[in-house]
Amino acid sequence: MAMKRQVYLNEYNLPADNNAIFFPYASGLLQAYTQQFGVINYNYEFKPIIFVRDTVEQIVKQYDNPNIIGFSTVLWNYNLSLAVAKRLKENFPKCKIIFGGPQVELNSKIFFIEHPYIDVCVYGEGEKVFHKLLIDNVYNGIPYHKILFEKDDNTDLDEFPSPYTTGIFNELIKLHSNVKFKGLVEYNRNCPFHCAYCFWGQPELGTKVKYHSQQYIKEEIEWLGENKIEYVFGTDANFGMFKRDLDTAKRYVEVKNKYGYPKIFRVCYGKEDNTNIFETASILDNADLAKIVTLSVQSQNKKVLDSVGRKNISKESFTKLQKKYSDAGISTYTEIILGLPNETRQSFLDGLEETLRSVGSNRIFIYQCQVYKNTRLDSEEFRLKYGLITKTRPMSEPHSAVRTKDMIGEFEEIIIGTNTLTVEEWKECAVVSWLVQLLHSFKAGYNTIKWLVSTYNISYMDIYLYLTHSELLLIKVLWNIAEQITQGLPENQVRPMFGTIYYEPEEILYLNICHSPTDFYTKLLGRLQVFINTHKLPYKGHIFSTDLVKMLNLDKKQILLKEETEDWTSFAIKTIIYGGKSK
Numbered sequence: 001m002a003m004k005r006q007v008y009l010n011e012y013n014l015p016a017d018n019n020a021i022f023f024p025y026a027s028g029l030l031q032a033y034t035q036q037f038g039v040i041n042y043n044y045e046f047k048p049i050i051f052v053r054d055t056v057e058q059i060v061k062q063y064d065n066p067n068i069i070g071f072s073t074v075l076w077n078y079n080l081s082l083a084v085a086k087r088l089k090e091n092f093p094k095c096k097i098i099f100g101g102p103q104v105e106l107n108s109k110i111f112f113i114e115h116p117y118i119d120v121c122v123y124g125e126g127e128k129v130f131h132k133l134l135i136d137n138v139y140n141g142i143p144y145h146k147i148l149f150e151k152d153d154n155t156d157l158d159e160f161p162s163p164y165t166t167g168i169f170n171e172l173i174k175l176h177s178n179v180k181f182k183g184l185v186e187y188n189r190n191c192p193f194h195c196a197y198c199f200w201g202q203p204e205l206g207t208k209v210k211y212h213s214q215q216y217i218k219e220e221i222e223w224l225g226e227n228k229i230e231y232v233f234g235t236d237a238n239f240g241m242f243k244r245d246l247d248t249a250k251r252y253v254e255v256k257n258k259y260g261y262p263k264i265f266r267v268c269y270g271k272e273d274n275t276n277i278f279e280t281a282s283i284l285d286n287a288d289l290a291k292i293v294t295l296s297v298q299s300q301n302k303k304v305l306d307s308v309g310r311k312n313i314s315k316e317s318f319t320k321l322q323k324k325y326s327d328a329g330i331s332t333y334t335e336i337i338l339g340l341p342n343e344t345r346q347s348f349l350d351g352l353e354e355t356l357r358s359v360g361s362n363r364i365f366i367y368q369c370q371v372y373k374n375t376r377l378d379s380e381e382f383r384l385k386y387g388l389i390t391k392t393r394p395m396s397e398p399h400s401a402v403r404t405k406d407m408i409g410e411f412e413e414i415i416i417g418t419n420t421l422t423v424e425e426w427k428e429c430a431v432v433s434w435l436v437q438l439l440h441s442f443k444a445g446y447n448t449i450k451w452l453v454s455t456y457n458i459s460y461m462d463i464y465l466y467l468t469h470s471e472l473l474l475i476k477v478l479w480n481i482a483e484q485i486t487q488g489l490p491e492n493q494v495r496p497m498f499g500t501i502y503y504e505p506e507e508i509l510y511l512n513i514c515h516s517p518t519d520f521y522t523k524l525l526g527r528l529q530v531f532i533n534t535h536k537l538p539y540k541g542h543i544f545s546t547d548l549v550k551m552l553n554l555d556k557k558q559i560l561l562k563e564e565t566e567d568w569t570s571f572a573i574k575t576i577i578y579g580g581k582s583k
């Protein structure tokens with residue numbers, strides 16, 4: 001028999017602490033689907049999926065006489081994928097190179113001129129198109145310099161076998177015993193909503209939500225438990241909205257009880273006031289599988305939401321839900337995006353005020369608005385209509401390992417101003433955002449700020465804006481970061497003391513406070529005393545032992561302290577990664 005054609009799939013994922021990396025799920029799906037067919041197995045041999053981010057030289061070394069090379073491209077591996085593809089075409093001119101994933105350049109007229117080494121691109125769902133390409137490659141030849149896109153709303157998702165239960169990832173586990181694999185699972189595909197900034201929200205991808213059967217899900221969770229996968233992320237856009245999600249949550253609990261794994265199942269919950277979502281979250285919370293529920297708003301302003309095609313639940317329902325989760329002992333976090341079209345300085349600050357008043361002690365995460373390729377936000381029409389001012393900066397993905405100098409850099413485009421928000425206002429809002437996350441979400445000043453607001457009947461923004469324009473050293477640091485971002489520098493930083501991974505500004509500040517709490521609280525006390533004086537607010541209690549001091553001491557007591565046996569890197573990873581946004 002003639003030698004089989006070799007297929008190599010590439011999906012470089014980000015390594016985090018302890019060499020924890022997600023399974024190359026998209027590539028696994030392509031392999032699992034196509035290998036069901038005899039004609040494919042007769043003609044092709046699939047080599048182990050290449051997923052470890054490395055230098056171009058090291059990746060290319062793994063190749064031997066490739067026939068088909070596939071790349072699953074996302075924001076954080078795009079330039080690396082292009083560089084590897086180019087080198088491979090030089091080394092193996094007869095191979096066929098296929099690009100897929102959200103980064104495929106749908107709107108560029110010069111893509112194939114700039115990247116002639118790529119043969120074909122696949123946009124949207126890849127399984128069936130990839131299968132056809134493999135067949136064409138044997139019999140007729142594959143298309144040249146074309147972008148293929150086939151939408152199929154009628155597919156039953158079970159047509160696509162699981163890369164877990166088909167054993168594809170067992171092979172990777174055996175080959176990479178040094179990697180701590182993280183699971184990625186997809187229980188349904190597509191999102192019924194159409195947020196302009198989100199890739200999933202693009203209507204051309206399909207609006208009909210497609211599902212896997214409960215049997216498929218059951219077997220996959222069993223595999224994850226049996227193979228001791230500690231962390232699993234569900235890609236569902238609206239988990240908990242459907243009755244079946246209750247069964248999925250119960251299954252996670254059963255499997256955790258049986259194997260002790262998975263220990264964490266993280267997913268984005270539906271955005272509705274829905275009993276099913278609450279019950280699903282409660283089941284996972286009680287089993288310590290997911291300690292936090294998303295209740296995102298992105299913006300509190302109707303004009304902003306209308307511009308991006310997003311609807312939030314009513315403000316009353318949002319407040320009621322926050323309380324319902326808090327009463328049940330389940331934490332929530334609310335996401336807000338800075339830089340959305342139509343947002344003004346005032347509407348952003350008003351939205352923050354409103355959110356701080358309704359979330360209680362729950363966390364708020366504030367993201368800078370990224371412009372993802374192939375979204376409506378990325379269109380000429382949107383850019384012109386809302387006067388988007390953007391900056392492209394090197395990526396510094398939070399909590400992932402730092403790229404060494406010999407590695408290819410990746411870039412992201414973020415909005416730093418619009419026709420309703422100047423760049424100066426954007427910087428101010430960015431500083432306020434980091435401060436809110438530090439003092440409120442990390443609780444470095446939660447009790448103090450809350451006390452000031454209720455005692456003096458002032459707004460949260462009165463205090464946050466005062467601190468934002470104060471002489472505190474950490475404020476100067478934050479203004480400096482904001483300025484650097486507008487010059488195209490990355491947001492996130494590395495502090496070798498806390499390990500060689502990227503941390504967000506408020507995370508580094510929090511870790512610094514843990515390192516020297518007295519210094520921080522003494523300076524904050526000084527600033528807040530000036531605030532009270534300049535606003536002619538009466539002191540509560542004796543000047544030297546005011547309630548303000550008591551509140552600051554309460555906050556200081558809640559700052560996490562390093563255990564004597566711990567080093568600062570382990571402390572930072574435990575505190576931020578397992579206690580912060582990634583949990």
Ligand code: SF4
Pocket residue numbers: 191192193194195198199200201202237
């Ligand atoms: S942001 Fe969420 S709700 Fe909106 S389109 Fe994307 S996945 Fe759907």
